[in-house]
Amino acid sequence: MTKVKSNIQSISGLSNAVVNINEHCNIVVQSSYSSFKAPVKCFVLPIITDRLPHAEIHVHDLNIPSDIQLADPKFYQPSDIDLLLGADIFWDVLGSARIKLGKNKPILQETLLGWIVAGSMAGKHCDTPQPQRTLFSKDIHQQLSKFWELEEVPKDNIPSFYDHPCEKIFNETTYRDDDGRFCVQIPLHESPDVLGESYHIAEKRLYQMEKKMSKNPDLRVEYNKFLREYESLGHMTEVAAPSRGCFLPHHAVTRESSETTKLRVVFDASAETTTGTSFNDIQHVGPVVQDDLFSILLRFRQHRYVVSADVEKMYRQVLVHPEQRPLQMILWRATLLDVNPNRLNCYQRIEQMKNHFWNRWRHEFLCELQQRAKWRINKGELLPGDMVILKEANLPPLKWKMGRIHQLYPGKDGIARVVDVMTSKGIVRRAVVNLCPLPVTADGEACPRATTVVERGEDVGAQ
The missing domain is CATH 2.30.30 (SH3 type barrels.)
Incomplete structure (x- = not known):
């Protein structure tokens, strides 16, 4: 029997409980006592219903004739329900003969699959404890499950298969430099050689950002201030363009509600290179190291006084291994037109004159051509x-x-x-x-x- 994926269909039952079905199979139902057989399309469910009957029946008190063939000779014993036939085939297998066994007793009905027993079983069950059953709809079941999940104390996260390589790289490569600062390697699951060319993508994004800043002088001041601080703190250094590496585009994110830094520069490591692979794609994700919110709230309520603080630029205090620093390069230039010429070296002075010429050429000469x-x-x-x-x-x-x-x-x-x-x-x-x-x-x-x-x-x- 082969299961086949199908469109999701819904079946509703008591109390409007809905079950979604997305698999079906085709089988042939055949009688054990006659030549009858019929093809049937069945939907696949984890379970149809509980074991039936719920308790064993005193079959000797029913006086069932011995000359008939029952479709289920052991109908009196609780067993699993494997197949539920619908009305499309039920009337085809139903016969015309019927035998009544008496008052408060079941009826024998002839079918092409054999005789079946149905009807009242009052007082015919064995003296065994019967379980109490309560019917819940699917919605109530989901709500109760969610309730207990929220009320349960969270367990420690079990490390996944992908967390072990991260911990192994950290334990084997992390060290402290002469100043006591940690130096780590970025956990990679692929070689950086799979990255393509990224310079022109970063260059294009830089031009777009400069165009945006030209229309918003305040943004340009804050943007350059942020990156100059980044450089003055030693968190980035100017280098000559290496033969290989990865250039990360960057853009500004403003948050007026922030009390400390209203503008932050975000480096986009998800930008794809020419091979369709980004720098984030070759990194391990690693385990979650922050505490969950529930644990923080419990710890918060254990003490009379609580101190909350923020470590400024905490992640920047961790150094990246020198061999991997070319994987985190950016393109940036401050506007030279606003710099005092006496503070510029020869190269910067030439660059300032070039920028000044092209700005005048674009805003004065070109405008005359297209007026x-x-x-x-x-x-x-x-x-x-x-x-x-x-x-x-x-x-x-x-x-x-x-x-x-x-x-x-x-x-x-x-x-x-x-x-x-x-x-x-x-x-x-x-x-x-x-x-x-x-x-x-x-x-x-x-x-x-x-x-x-x-x-x-x-x-x-x-x-």
């Missing part, structure tokens, strides 16, 4: 074949793509506000306001422009 009166003057209309620069708000100007106008999509008024641009990586669709037209065509010649003045809905002049 156009939307409804009255259409100056410098784009044409197929024109060379343009695709402006990207989250990328520096040197990384903006160059392309050529492939197709225009004019509106009902004849003005094209969306175009297709052919780039080195294919055709992309952009809004005209996000394009910076270049004053040359693809072959390097000067690109003449037509000017149209629209007044009161009519063209006044062109050329």
